[in-house]
Amino acid sequence: MKTTRREFVKTIGAGAIGAGLARGLLKAQAPAVSSGRPYDVVVVGAGVFGSWVAYRLQEAGRRVALIDAYGPGNARASSGGQTRVIRMGYGDQEIYTRWSMRSLELWKGLVGPVGRPSLFQEAGVLWMARGEDPLTTKTLATLQRLNIVHERLGRAELDRRWPQIDFGPNTWAIHEPDSGFLVAFHAVQAVVQMAEASGVEYLQEAVVPPEGKGRLGAITTRSGKTIAAEKFVFACGPWLPKVFPDLLGDRIFPTRQEVFYFGIPPGDSRFRSPAMPAWVDFAEEIYGIPDFKGRGFKVAPDRHGPAFDPDTGSRVITAETLATVRDFVGRRFPALKDAPLVGSEVCQYENTSNGDFLIDQHPERGNVWLVGGGSGHGFKHGPALGEYVAARILEGGAVEPRFSLATKQKVQKRSVY
Numbered sequence: 001m002k003t004t005r006r007e008f009v010k011t012i013g014a015g016a017i018g019a020g021l022a023r024g025l026l027k028a029q030a031p032a033v034s035s036g037r038p039y040d041v042v043v044v045g046a047g048v049f050g051s052w053v054a055y056r057l058q059e060a061g062r063r064v065a066l067i068d069a070y071g072p073g074n075a076r077a078s079s080g081g082q083t084r085v086i087r088m089g090y091g092d093q094e095i096y097t098r099w100s101m102r103s104l105e106l107w108k109g110l111v112g113p114v115g116r117p118s119l120f121q122e123a124g125v126l127w128m129a130r131g132e133d134p135l136t137t138k139t140l141a142t143l144q145r146l147n148i149v150h151e152r153l154g155r156a157e158l159d160r161r162w163p164q165i166d167f168g169p170n171t172w173a174i175h176e177p178d179s180g181f182l183v184a185f186h187a188v189q190a191v192v193q194m195a196e197a198s199g200v201e202y203l204q205e206a207v208v209p210p211e212g213k214g215r216l217g218a219i220t221t222r223s224g225k226t227i228a229a230e231k232f233v234f235a236c237g238p239w240l241p242k243v244f245p246d247l248l249g250d251r252i253f254p255t256r257q258e259v260f261y262f263g264i265p266p267g268d269s270r271f272r273s274p275a276m277p278a279w280v281d282f283a284e285e286i287y288g289i290p291d292f293k294g295r296g297f298k299v300a301p302d303r304h305g306p307a308f309d310p311d312t313g314s315r316v317i318t319a320e321t322l323a324t325v326r327d328f329v330g331r332r333f334p335a336l337k338d339a340p341l342v343g344s345e346v347c348q349y350e351n352t353s354n355g356d357f358l359i360d361q362h363p364e365r366g367n368v369w370l371v372g373g374g375s376g377h378g379f380k381h382g383p384a385l386g387e388y389v390a391a392r393i394l395e396g397g398a399v400e401p402r403f404s405l406a407t408k409q410k411v412q413k414r415s416v417y
């Protein structure tokens with residue numbers, strides 16, 4: 001299925017160029033409308049994964065279009081939350097620790113829009129543990145092996161440093177002082193701005209799921225445009241099962257995840273950075289991020305919720321989860337026991353069977369790449385994933401088995417946290 005030059009010119013034209021010019025960002029690039037050539041790569045999905053992939057490909061000299069149905073970091077996207085933790089600790093899953101290290105370096109180099117706060121907040125991350133907890137013990141060994149700055153803190157030291165936390169049954173913790181959190185949806189928008197400045201053409205369009213088999217010549221949009229390219233990357237996050245229902249309908253599991261923001265007491269700095277790090281209470285499957293810019297102290301269960309539709313699912317929190325979270329907050333952060341709820345988000349994880357990402361070619365369409373399966377921990381890795389995917393597309397070479405489609409099972413058995 002090849003798009004004619006006439007169709008291509010008719011369909012791609014003003015939207016892409018108009019959007020770029022409006023921001024004054026598209027400069028020396030040869031516009032698609034005058035060249036009539038298909039793009040080298042079209043990336044569908046401007047979440048954290050797609051936007052970094054598009055940027056890397058363009059930087060490598062390819063002509064790239066980036067398309068999103070709702071906009072970069074939109075409220076339905078998995079990348080659309082206020083903040084995301086970036087930590088180095090990943091048990092013995094060293095590849096993710098290495099990707100976190102590389103990503104942190106790149107996130108730090110990303111400049112936010114003028115007047116906005118830095119997109120990375122070096123608040124530190126505190127991973128609480130109990131007894132011989134195997135994951136935390138393995139994390140400690142990995143951090144030591146890779147020379148990552150960290151501290152192993154016993155209970156007495158925890159109580160001394162963070163008296164505003166009641167550590168309960170937690171007996172020790174790992175503190176990563178150089179880690180922290182990312183200002184998530186602003187960061188995605190900044191990546192897309194950076195990508196546009198380097199020549200990527202961004203279009204806000206909904207792509208129709210491609211049908212058939214064999215090489216894909218072009219995609220169509222709901223508004224009737226046809227966009228041709230040599231290669232396509234589908235980085236559609238929790239929408240991947242909808243875009244490729246036969247292939248991924250039972251291999252990516254979008255789950256409903258609720259996030260709560262509690263108001264801190266007036267004038268109280270104990271729940272903000274630097275007094276409060278981002279934290280994880282692994283045994284209770286719950287984590288949080290300090291109050292940032294007065295938006296509230298974030299607390300969120302990490303346990304997978306029920307199945308969720310990213311287009312139509314309700315974004316209103318449930319009384320049941322709120323009660324569970326309140327109970328936890330009252331125990332772990334006693335001063336916030338009766339803190340008012342000042343905000344909430346309902347987002348979705350896009351889980352693979354075990355939590356490993358999906359990065360692979362479509363088995364029946366060699367020029368189509370599938371990128372996703374962030375599984376509740378993908379945000380931080382956007383920069384490293386972008387480099388990895390761009391290198392596989394441009395240079396070839398097999399993907400790590402753990403990222404392949406073949407390793408994605410149809411049952412959920414989480415092993416990557």
Ligand SMILES: Cc1cc2nc3c(=O)[nH]c(=O)nc-3n(C[C@H](O)[C@H](O)[C@H](O)COP(=O)(O)OP(=O)(O)OC[C@H]3O[C@@H](n4cnc5c(N)ncnc54)[C@H](O)[C@@H]3O)c2cc1C
Pocket residue numbers: 044045046047048049050067068069070071072073074076077078079080081083084085086205206207208209235236237238239243257258259300347348349350371372373374375376377378379380381
């Ligand atoms: C509540 C919550 C907390 C999390 N906490 C953390 C954390 O602390 N640290 C961390 O590292 N990670 C965290 N994650 C995980 C991380 O946010 C995700 O793994 C990551 O954002 C996934 O990015 P993505 O680009 O794959 O998907 P998305 O961000 O969902 O992007 C996909 C994009 O594709 C677009 N799209 C879909 N279909 C189409 C179509 N047909 N046509 C055009 N566009 C389309 C969508 O509009 C969307 O913008 C969390 C996730 C959630 C939900």
